[in-house]
Amino acid sequence: xxxxxxxxxxxxxxxxxxxxxxxxxxxxxxxxxxxxxxxxxxxxxxxxxxxxxxxxxxxxxxxxxxxxxxxxxxxxxxxxxxxxxxxxxxxxxxxxxxxxxxxxxxxxxxxxxxxxxxxxxxxxxxxxxxxxxxxxxxxxxxxxxxxxxxxxxxxxxxxxxxxxxxxxxxxxxxxxxxxxxxxxxxxxxxxxxxxxxxxxxxxxxxxxxxxxxxxxxxxxxxxxxxxxxxxxxxxxxxxxxxxxxxxxxxxxxxxxxxxxxxxxxxxxxxxxxxxxxxxxxxxxxxxxxxxxxxxxxxxxxxxxxxxxxxxxxxxxxxxxxxxxxxxxxxxxxxxxxxxxxxxxxxxxxxxxxxxxxxxxxxxxxxxxxxxxxxxxxxxxxxxxxxxxxxxxxxxxxxxxxxxxxxxxxxxxxxxxxxxxxxxxxxxxxxxxxxxxxxxxxxxxxxxxxxxxxxxxxxxxxxxxxxxxxxxxxxxxxxxxx
Amino acid sequence: xxxxxxxxxxxxxxxxxxxxxxxxxxxxxxxxxxxxxxxxxxxxxxxxxxxxxxxxxxxxxxxxxxxxxxxxxxxxxxxxxxxxxxxxxxxxxxxxxxxxxxxxxxxxxxxxxxxxxxxxxxxxxxxxxxxxxxxxxxxxxxxxxxxxxxxxxxxxxxxxxxxxxxxxxxxxxxxxxxxxxxxxxxxxxxxxxxxxxxxxxxxxxxxxxxxxxxxxxxxxxxxxxxxxxxxxxxxxxxxxxxxxxxxxxxxxxxxxxxxxxxxxxxxxxxxxxxxxxxxxxxxxxxxxxxxxxxxxxxxxxxxxxxxxxxxxxxxxxxxxxxxxxxxxxxxxxxxxxxxxxxxxxxxxxxxxxxxxxxxxxxxxxxxxxxxxxxxxxxxxxxxxxxxxxxxxxxxxxxxxxxxxxxxxxxxxxxxxxxxxxxxxxxxxxxxxxxxxxxxxxxxxxxxxxxxxxxxxxxxxxxxxxxxxxxxxxxxxxxxxxxxxxxxxxxxxxxxxxxxxxxxxxxxxx
Numbered sequence: 001x002x003x004x005x006x007x008x009x010x011x012x013x014x015x016x017x018x019x020x021x022x023x024x025x026x027x028x029x030x031x032x033x034x035x036x037x038x039x040x041x042x043x044x045x046x047x048x049x050x051x052x053x054x055x056x057x058x059x060x061x062x063x064x065x066x067x068x069x070x071x072x073x074x075x076x077x078x079x080x081x082x083x084x085x086x087x088x089x090x091x092x093x094x095x096x097x098x099x100x101x102x103x104x105x106x107x108x109x110x111x112x113x114x115x116x117x118x119x120x121x122x123x124x125x126x127x128x129x130x131x132x133x134x135x136x137x138x139x140x141x142x143x144x145x146x147x148x149x150x151x152x153x154x155x156x157x158x159x160x161x162x163x164x165x166x167x168x169x170x171x172x173x174x175x176x177x178x179x180x181x182x183x184x185x186x187x188x189x190x191x192x193x194x195x196x197x198x199x200x201x202x203x204x205x206x207x208x209x210x211x212x213x214x215x216x217x218x219x220x221x222x223x224x225x226x227x228x229x230x231x232x233x234x235x236x237x238x239x240x241x242x243x244x245x246x247x248x249x250x251x252x253x254x255x256x257x258x259x260x261x262x263x264x265x266x267x268x269x270x271x272x273x274x275x276x277x278x279x280x281x282x283x284x285x286x287x288x289x290x291x292x293x294x295x296x297x298x299x300x301x302x303x304x305x306x307x308x309x310x311x312x313x314x315x316x317x318x319x320x321x322x323x324x325x326x327x328x329x330x331x332x333x334x335x336x337x338x339x340x341x342x343x344x345x346x347x348x349x350x351x352x353x354x355x356x357x358x359x360x361x362x363x364x365x366x367x368x369x370x371x372x373x374x375x376x377x378x379x380x381x382x383x384x385x386x387x388x389x390x391x392x393x394x395x396x397x398x399x400x401x402x403x404x405x406x407x408x409x410x411x412x413x414x415x416x417x418x419x420x421x422x423x424x425x426x427x428x429x430x431x432x433x434x435x436x437x438x439x440x441x442x443x444x445x446x447x448x449x450x451x452x453x454x455x456x457x458x459x460x461x462x463x464x465x466x467x468x469x470x471x472x473x474x475x476x477x478x479x480x481x
Numbered sequence: 482x483x484x485x486x487x488x489x490x491x492x493x494x495x496x497x498x499x500x501x502x503x504x505x506x507x508x509x510x511x512x513x514x515x516x517x518x519x520x521x522x523x524x525x526x527x528x529x530x531x532x533x534x535x536x537x538x539x540x541x542x543x544x545x546x547x548x549x550x551x552x553x554x555x556x557x558x559x560x561x562x563x564x565x566x567x568x569x570x571x572x573x574x575x576x577x578x579x580x581x582x583x584x585x586x587x588x589x590x591x592x593x594x595x596x597x598x599x600x601x602x603x604x605x606x607x608x609x610x611x612x613x614x615x616x617x618x619x620x621x622x623x624x625x626x627x628x629x630x631x632x633x634x635x636x637x638x639x640x641x642x643x644x645x646x647x648x649x650x651x652x653x654x655x656x657x658x659x660x661x662x663x664x665x666x667x668x669x670x671x672x673x674x675x676x677x678x679x680x681x682x683x684x685x686x687x688x689x690x691x692x693x694x695x696x697x698x699x700x701x702x703x704x705x706x707x708x709x710x711x712x713x714x715x716x717x718x719x720x721x722x723x724x725x726x727x728x729x730x731x732x733x734x735x736x737x738x739x740x741x742x743x744x745x746x747x748x749x750x751x752x753x754x755x756x757x758x759x760x761x762x763x764x765x766x767x768x769x770x771x772x773x774x775x776x777x778x779x780x781x782x783x784x785x786x787x788x789x790x791x792x793x794x795x796x797x798x799x800x801x802x803x804x805x806x807x808x809x810x811x812x813x814x815x816x817x818x819x820x821x822x823x824x825x826x827x828x829x830x831x832x833x834x835x836x837x838x839x840x841x842x843x844x845x846x847x848x849x850x851x852x853x854x855x856x857x858x859x860x861x862x863x864x865x866x867x868x869x870x871x872x873x874x875x876x877x878x879x880x881x882x883x884x885x886x887x888x889x890x891x892x893x894x895x896x897x898x899x900x901x902x903x904x905x906x907x908x909x910x911x912x913x914x915x916x917x918x919x920x921x922x923x924x925x926x927x928x929x930x931x932x933x934x935x936x937x938x939x940x941x942x943x944x945x946x947x948x949x950x951x952x953x954x955x956x957x958x959x960x961x962x963x964x965x966x967x968x969x970x971x972x973x974x975x976x977x978x979x980x981x982x983x984x985x986x987x988x989x990x
Contacts, residue, residue: 369602380635385631385632385634385635385661386627386628386631386632387628387632391628391631395668395672396562398668398669398672399562399672399675402669402672402673402676403672403676407669407673410669410672411666411669414665414666414668414669415662415665415666417665418658418661418662418665421657421658421661422654422658425638425654425657425658426654429642429650429653429654432639432642432643433642433643433649433650433653466559467558467559467560467561470559470561470562471561474561
């Protein structure tokens with residue numbers, strides 16, 4: 001019997017740190033008085049920083065551990081860096097918000113950290129089973145977080161909807177995994193790929209399995225037609241949770257999606273390319289067109305996030321080194337701009353009402369120039385206008401698509417992105433060009449302003465000097481292809 | 482083959498010209514507190530004045546004996562995509578750079594009193610816009626060009642949307658979406674060109690290659706759409722009157738003076754030299770559209786009752802002349818077209834300033850509200866008349882030289898279009914003179930009795946432009962000399978390119 005691989009523990013140190021951190025937060029919560037819950041947030045952010053240091057220590061190792069269940073490679077490290085950033089920013093914009101909403105309990109941060117752990121496992125999963133475990137850990141934490149405002153009808157409704165549909169989608173994914181096992185006799189991604197390479201498989205069964213997996217992952221990244229939960233859940237969940245949900249778990253979904261299809265199914269790439277391309281077109285089309293009609297900014301951002309999943313999938317279709325790195329770069333950039341946009345919704349939360357209608361932004365520029373300027377940057381970035389990072393992200397994706405021969409997909413993409421400018425511009429218009437309807441009561445705090453400034457500066461920096469981020473994304477897929 | 486002549490002035494003149502406004506904007510953003518409007522105005526004035534002064538050596542040290550890119554600066558920017566920060570000017574762009582720095586300076590002065598709300602933000606936006614426009618003209622890297630091209634939409638959108646008239650929101654969004662919709666397809670074209678041209682965004686290297694006809698066809702269309710919307714050519718012009726009417730005076734001046742030139746500049750810089758075969762193929766279409774724009778723009782201008790709308794439609798007509806000249810493909814036509822770009826910037830910019838001055842006094846732009854203004858505003862009327870006559874192309878003034886060269890060029894190569902286009906000049910005289918008559922002569926309305934003539938600051942905004950009107954009108958040679966070599970080389974590229982194709986086709990058959 002082999003001894004317990006102590007060396008492997010070193011390789012999953014980041015995961016262990018985050019889990020310990022979550023548990024520490026849970027325990028300390030009991031001792032921290034109600035008015036000092038923010039220290040738990042600071043502790044969580046500091047802990048994530050430590051985990052990030054350990055993660056970066058593992059760069060260029062490329063080793064598989066736990067009998068091929070778990071892989072530590074640059075790809076996983078890239079996504080983990082993204083998750084730490086997303087979680088840290090989400091925590092920073094949460095501190096004041098959950099206090100105002102009277103939901104400032106320590107479990108909130110613990111659940112965010114547990115979800116982060118799940119996401120990390122998803123990014124490092126080298127086996128369908130471990131990916132599924134990570135996905136469920138993430139999803140279960142999110143169901144609770146969505147319903148964290150338990151005395152609000154809306155929040156409860158969001159949690160229940162999310163849970164029911166999420167459970168279904170997990171079931172579908174699991175079904176796909178079991179058929180895959182039936183066809184190939186393996187759950188390990190590399191073994192599946194090797195089996196497919198032999199060509200001795202039942203094609204219909206394999207395709208059914210692939211389609212079921214697309215459905216399962218498609219749900220997590222909110223791609224059309226598996227998107228119907230997103231607007232309701234985004235609207236009902238506490239805004240800080242929505243902010244987190246729209247970036248972290250979406251990126252984690254992509255991390256697993258890309259890895260499974262790249263490592264396990266390269267042999268049947270033409271088959272799934274058609275499916276992903278269809279999803280990409282539908283997501284861009286429906287996300288952008290329906291977003292135009294929204295008056296609630298959280299719903300608008302929900303549809304916009306569906307559309308952005310569509311753009312990212314264009315890079316997925318392009319595949320190859322360029323395609324994959326373009327998706328990864330896009331997801332990182334998207335993290336900054338979307339957390340920023342949701343952070344602004346939180347900032348505008350008026351006591352009593354919610355401050356979620358786009359009209360509530362009226363005249364913001366007159367009252368708070370800095371906040372309005374930050375929102376302007378986020379909106380132009382989401383619309384993909386230079387010199388913001390959003391442009392760089394889209395440019396790279398369309399470049400990859402054209403290079404891979406998907407010219408028509410790129411054309412649809414840019415046209416949709418031109419349409420999207422309409423509803424992002426509307427927010428700017430309301431902020432800068434309308435008169436304020438009433439007094440603004442900004443629920444601002446140092447931490448949320450810090451998060452917004454970090455996001456805005458990152459967007460401008462990547463927008464004007466993207467070299468480092470592109471290199472980071474490119475280095476991260478070495479060994480993947 | 483176009484080469485780089487690197488900048489030897491000892492200081493990065495083009496980078497300075499391009500980014501001093503940005504720097505000034507940042508200074509205003511950081512150092513001007515809340516309500517200190519005058520500080521913002523002065524800082525903007527100093528910034529744009531310095532920019533203008535810094536840009537002057539571009540013309541005085543310009544080497545007119547070469548078509549190569551001059552004052553070039555180049556350094557790597559995004560290595561992964563082979564993007565370089567390369568900027569430089571040739572005989573086409575150098576004049577537009579000067580036009581931009583001059584008009585921006587004038588716009589700051591013209592906005593001194595007209596803008597009373599959010600002065601700080603206004604000046605920031607105006608300066609950002611200047612950097613964006615200059616960047617478009619000096620960029621020698623397609624990626625860099627596109628960044629400036631798009632980024633410039635943001636300040637222009639804000640300028641119309643925040644400081645505009647009653648229907649500003651509609652106009653701002655329309656402006657933004659129209660131009661964006663056109664440019665995104667150009668983005669696809671740019672990426673396609675990047676791969677076709679050997680993984681490079683370098684404009685001069687992309688020029689020196691020959692692309693298959695089918696490729697040229699589609700990429701030409703992608704670029705053409707973006708530029709045609711910007712010019713704007715018929716039938717893509719509908720955003721222009723709205724944007725002009727709602728924009729503040731400086732917005733209109735910039736829009737007419739510089740932004741529209743970006744479209745025709747795009748034709749000259751990209752469509753003609755890069756896709757000569759497709760250019761030949763599409764020439765009849767462009768010429769028809771140009772002639773329609775000339776006649777249609779003039780006819781619609783004739784029936785306008787709003788001064789700004791009238792001048793906006795006259796822009797459509799004048800820009801039709803520019804495209805007619807460019808697509809005539811001979812020295813006269815091209816030089817006339819480029820000169821007319823400059824003329825239109827000077828004259829139409831000045832006309833919008835004139836309308837702005839009278840609007841500040843009366844808060845109306847309706848022609849019917851005026852009449853007999855010569856009696857109360859003699860200096861104003863004189864200047865207005867100079868620009869009116871320049872606009873309709875009176876000999877001795879700039880408009881005449883440009884239009885004459887264009888028609889001369891068009892007459893040699895595209896006779897029928899020249900003949901039809903000439904009627905546009907007659908129509909131009911008709912609507913401009915009729916407008917002038919109704920505004921300046923006839924009975925003075927009682928409510929206009931108390932109007933006072935323009936003051937020194939206002940005169941300063943108009944006089945430099947009036948000087949240019951006569952300067953170009955009487956001595957156009959210094960201006961034509963600057964562009965001469967570049968135009969000659971451009972013609973070589975167009976004709977040479979299509980001859981290569983013909984020869985190749987001959988070999989195959």
